[in-house]
Amino acid sequence: MSGIVGLISKKDCKETLFYATDYHSHLGTEYGGIAIFDGKKITKKIHSIAKAQFKSRFYEDIDFMQMHGNAGLGVISDRDTQPLIMRLKFGEYAICGTGYIDNQIDIARKMIREGLVLSEAYDDRVNQIELVAHLINKGKDLIDGIEYMFNNIQGSMSLLLLGKEGIYAVRDKYGRTPLVLATKNSEKIVVSETCSFKNLGFKTEKFLGPGEILLLTENRIRQIRKPTNDLRLCTFLFVYTGFPASEYEGKNVEEFREESGRLIARKDDVDVDMVAGIADSGTAYAHGYSYESGVPVRIPLLKYTPGWARSYVPPSQEIRNLVALMKQVTAESLIKNKRIAITEDSIVRGTQLKNYLLVKLWNAGAKEIHVRPACPALMFPCKFLFSTRTLDELFARRILKKLLGRHPDDIKPYLDPDSRQYKKMLAAMEKDLNITSLRYQRLEDMILATGLNKENLCTYCWIGQEKAGQ
Template sequence: MYLRDGKNPFDSMNEECGVFGVYSAETRDVAHTVYYGLYALQHRGQESGGIAVAYANKIQYYKGMGLIPEIFANGNLDTLPEGDIAIGHVRYSTTGASLLLNAQPIVFTGKCGKMALAHNGNLTNTKQLREELINDNAVFQTTIDSEVMALLINKNSYGDIVKGVLAACNRFKGSFALVVMTADKLIAVRDPYGIRPLVMGKNLDDVVIASETCALDAVGANYVRDVRPGEVLVIDSSGEHSYFLEGAGRKCASCIFEYVYFARPDSVLDGCSVYESRKEAGRLLAKYNPVDADIVSGVPDSAVVAARGYSEATGIPYVETLAKNRYVGRTFIQPDQSMRENSVSVKMNALRANVQGKRLILIDDSIVRGTTSKKIVKMLRDAGAKEVHMMICSPVIKHPCYLGIDMQSYSQLIGANKSVEEIAAYIGADSLRYLTVEQLKETVKSANVQFCTGCFDKNYPYPMDDYEADKHKFE
């Protein structure tokens, strides 16, 4: 169930999902607004997607496998009616298989009529909640935690969706940023630790909710603010109303990897520019890890900005050394291990004329297993690179993440089992340097939140011992 491995198969970690919602002051083609919002969030999930539209006390939806333009090709988008509320979702499976059955939004009829839900994150108490609901005669159609969330919200609604959302979300453990839609309301929720991002914008009288600000830009909406950790933001005909979950504001622990890798560089999350944080990572690598070299380069795409920062700080020329096939999606979407491994050479190739005879500093965002880093280093050496020095824009990943990143066990992590010197030898690099946790925090010091660093130092927002034991039990 936890097989996919990130931008570079076996090396980077995987994002979970992207969510988008719009509440319009008048009935119009809100499906197209969500379409363009999801298009901007495509980097957050490429396995499946869907859009649901509320109209005339009904909800109509369309879901499919693949990329957003593929799902809504051949007139599928035009099958959705005009309405005044719509939500959408792009998915990468952190729980549940990659099947159309598990595509979101989840749409069903409940105590408050038609409802739809789209979720980004990962609950750590799904098993317990699912068993409780089954004992209460609930019937599940999918294998994802989002359906558990939807049914628990319905169970607690009693005709009032807001009370249902509050009661259910106070039971959830883990990370969740979600949008919930009824016939007359759009509700946005961010977990009390603010682990996953969620922002609000406006386009005239329309209110827009999205996982990142780049999606607001895509639909012409102006950024207003981030949804606060633990906030339940209700948008309806009477305006916007905020409620707060238990523990809201007690301790913020946003995922710092949103800045390292997951988010688009043109997004701003919790007051911090993703682009600037990545450039600062390159500058700090240069400050603390000087290396005598001829050129510096970045593994496309997330490490390119950091490589430019390193170049500016040192004066070492930035040179592209890896050509990327722009028509190949993120490799972690491949359905099995062998296909993901083969797709590395399809996706990237060394630029021989730029690397031959050169001492190269190569910057990447992270190393999880090391397999792809090893392939890339060999690719560069085969192209004639004299030296390859790897620089990583994050600390050594030593511990699993259970909060929405798809690395669930120590066996997946090369940093948990080898020293830095041993990792360097494994990937074939002349040297290997990482940022420390404190240095990484320096890159996001303009953010108005604190961060989760559990995958580096086991400093999770709350104890994970029970969930960790549960995961080992079923591996």
């Protein structure tokens, strides 16, 4: 998932835009970009942030330091170079977005057959922001074009468009990714993460609804398209992706994680000497587990934060493995001869947990290791955000393929924690990971911890259905 920011003010917006964008750095490690409108033209700068942080890339950029204007966009991108400046038939716009278009290749091939030239198109991917711009350009006007885009993509897309008339904020048709409006005096900001504006003095005005479109100008906020009631917010935002200080639909991420840890402990029956969270996202689960069970929290695995990013975010397995190896350092005296409950946000691919973290704990002398992920086993590649793309990437699916010799024709028995097949799968996972026990959070408890209705949450990656109970 990428993080996007739109800011409009009656004064130079560059500094505030820069810091608000930087506060989305936990969402992507590929590109950082900023576009600013000075009243006459839009100027942009894009840098790779794969090997250097957003702040350092832009601090060192003389051209960026000379950019000024009262309206701008910022983005931390997990995949595409953005924002792009596109000259549509309705005018010139800087565009950035977050989401994933599952049918992007089919759309791109159709456009190319029709004679359209795409500047960033390959056999297996295109620049989704460029694709979105061309889809919007097919409309009678900008808003009709956005409707056309919504109706032709499979997946999700929230957008910000900066033009001479102001900033259009467009939340995904089903609200899978958040957009939040906040204000400070006459300044207006729209962001993915509420943590991005708290230290900048802004106050939340509203969470945009599914499909809602706002136009922000210097003097007003105008609703262009009313929201629908069909919200399908990505639950993984609470589980892992979101920053702890952020809120989604008014619900705080850290609070969710603590409550989730409580629910895990409430249904656990192991005797352990300590509970430890895999930093950073696993830490709050450990605190919740401790509050409920009375088991003390210890920190036997310490994250060396100054030089290493989040290990799930980098696009290649090689880089993810390197980050997992290097960033967690053991405190052996806390581990030796101890029975440890490990709280983890999730087990996605399982390679980092198996090959690095658990090995470190065993080598440091752990007596028992009990792993407690805060969500169910991930069974389906995500169709709505840039994440896992194949069944074989997923730890649970690889275990089932190893057990059965193929992917099962009927996955339903392996989604039921009380079934014989599920318990057999769980035993195989424990053996593969070389741990004392493994217990996943149940779907209903994960949903309960969000404080939202199950009808408003996307649970596709766990059960293959967008809404629980469909």
